[in-house]
């Protein structure tokens with residue numbers, strides 16, 4: 001009887017393991033990935049809901065802890081010394097790039113760190129440009145301004161003027177996937193600010209603290225994509241002036 005129970009338990013664990021492997025595989029092959037506005041440096045490519053692979057029986061005797069499972073805060077060569085195998089959580093790779101033979105979709109209306117196309121928009125204001133393009137601009141430290149096309153025109157104008165007066169690395173585009181209650185958004189690498197009304201102080205604070213924080217912010221190369229471009233942003237004559245100006 002005991003043996004049967006044991007077999008069922010083992011069988012169940014194997015099933016969980018297989019399920020985990022299938023889910024991981026699906027995640028890696030899918031261009032549709034999860035969205036978060038937390039710091040991308042700490043995002044796990046496997047997602048945060050994966051089942052831990054380590055089973056209790058793998059814990060070395062001296063590291064067992066009744067309350068936490070594993071004794072916490074103790075560096076160990078047998079378990080976790082903060083150096084070995086750390087790429088299992090994150091391998092440091094940037095978001096993937098996709099050719100036009102692949103559809104790229106996002107789980108969030110306002111992605112902040114996801115896979116995208118290799119050609120990125122010239123900095124400036126657009127009639128419309130999709131996130132599949134501008135996600136690369138925020139990797140270069142840009143600020144993207146999104147507004148619902150039916151938002152209050154005077155508020156749209158106010159936000160455009162503010163953004164344009166703050167920095168040259170910007171992309172401005174309407175985006176109808178935002179709610180009418182929060183019709184304005186600013187997006188920087190890994191974060192977004194959504195607004196019901198344009199507040200000058202908050203907008204400037206966001207741009208000052210979040211612009212030029214992408215992993216390739218020092219990169220000055222202009223974009224190559226210009227479909228829908230209405231007005232090109234004026235780059236500073238001196239690249240060392242490539243800073244937030246407001």
Ligand SMILES: *[C@@H]1O[C@H](CO)[C@@H](O)[C@H](O)[C@H]1NC(C)=O
Nearest residue numbers: 076077078079080081084085
């Ligand atoms: C590191 O990973 C390898 C392969 O999974 C494993 O054999 C090894 O035990 C791991 N080392 C530690 C310290 O966990």
